[in-house]
Amino acid sequence: MSDRVEPLPDVFAIKLAGTGGLDVLQIREMEIPGPASDEVIIKVAAAGVNRGDVKQRMGDYPMAKDFPWGLGLEVSGWVTDVGSSVTEFGPGDAVCALLVGGGYATHCSAPAAQCVPVPKGCNIIDAAALPEVFCTVWMALVEQVGIQPGQSLLIHGGTSGIGTAAIQIAKSLGMTVIATAGTQEKLAVCLDLGADRAINYRTQDFVEKVLEYTGGQGVDVILDMVGGSYLERNLDCLAQRGTICAIASDENPKSEFSTRKVMLKRAKITGCTLRHRSVAEKCKILADLESRIWPLFEMGHIRPVVGARFALEDxxxxxxALEAGNTIGKILLTTSSAEPTLVGRTGQHVKP
Incomplete structure (x- = not known):
């Protein structure tokens, strides 16, 4: 898309012209939508790029027929219009929003219940890196597993968007964190974000190292985005009564494992997904994040981790870049209206 010669429309979205390779991502002029009674219209500063977007582009993401098929699960930006029943936001408010689609655009609509103010002191662009991964981690670890202070957690893919959020949330909730990554640079990032230990899964046996670090006891919780062959190995380094929570299956959605190990360890294997949750459920997750995690941004205890930014048209x-897997943290798409301004203590930033 960077080779485009003709001028871009003032208002446009990236649409799918089918499923398949990168060429199905097409620039399409659009009209600014009007809000439903419970919605806000957002002038997008940035949109997060997620593996769900890639899988959807390739036709490998199961979705209900009534779900919108536009790409983009999260955005940050400025409210420009609100529906008749919306009272919590007004024009000029800086927000980040969790979507079911349509974020790859200069403007988008979102249920007001799925919007939260950009954390105070956070870059308005980088705030687009927050909704999807922070909601996913909170849903998995807090709601699904019910993690407790003092427990130990193994995070696979510690420098992915999910991984960087999981390390920071888990540490803020008093857990001991072990993360895996594939390079020395990525191991250093995991430790810098607060991980107590970091394992190079390319050169070290993570099962062996986890057991070494835990005195042979194993970890209480494992957050797994790999699936496939990892499930059996996760059981090997899981503590008695431990829990494995699957939130993705990047290697393979099918796994073979020993049920005997599950029985002997009294293990729990669970999983969850965010996109198909109801608006009310997502609203609850976002409200919990705003009250318990958002203040930590202002104090500098948690930060968004962004590895690369591309123009929306690119x-x-x-x-x-996401498929290559070389970036650390989130990849963002930015619009021409985006400026890397910080949101002040009022929680507002009005675009001229």
């Missing part, structure tokens, strides 16, 4: 290059 969505294909962003997908290519």
């Amino acid at each position: 969505a294909a290059a962003a997908h290519e």
Whole structure:
């Protein structure tokens, strides 16, 4: 898309012209939508790029027929219009929003219940890196597993968007964290974010190292985004009465494992997904994050981790970078209206 010669429309979205390779990502002029009674309209500063977007582009993401098929699960930006029943936001408010689609655009609509103010002191652009991963981690670890202070947690993919959020949330809730990553640079990032230990899964046996670090006891909780062959190995380094929570299956959605190990360890294997949750459920997750995690941004205890930014019209290059797997943290698409301004203590930033 970076080779485009003709001028971009003032208002446009990245649409799918089918499923398949990068060429199905197409720029399409659009009209600014009007809000439903419970919605806000957002002038997008940035949109997060997620593996769910890549899988959807490739036709490998199961979705209900009534779900919107536009790409983009999260955005940050400024409210420009609100529906008749919306009272919590007004024009000029800086928000980040959790979507079921449509974020790859200069403007989008979102249920007001799925919007939260950009954390005070946070970059308005980088705030687009927060909704999807922070909601996913909170849903998995807090709601699904019910983690407790003092427990130990193994996070696979510690420098992914999910991984960087999981390390920071888990540490803020008093857990001991072990993370895996594939390079020395990525191991250093995990430790810098607060992980107590970091394991290079390319050169070390993570089962062996986890057991070494835990005195042979194993970890209480494992957050797994890999699936496939990892499930059996996760059981090997899980503590008695431990829990494995699957939130993705990037290696393979099918796994073979020993039920005997599950029985002997009295293990729990669970999982969850965010996109198909109801608006009310997402609202509850966002409210919990705003009250318990958002203040930590202002204090500097938690930060968004962004590895790369691309112009919205260069969505294909962003997908290519995500598939290559070399970035640390989130990849964002930014619009021409985006400026890297900080949200002040009023929680507002009005675009001229």
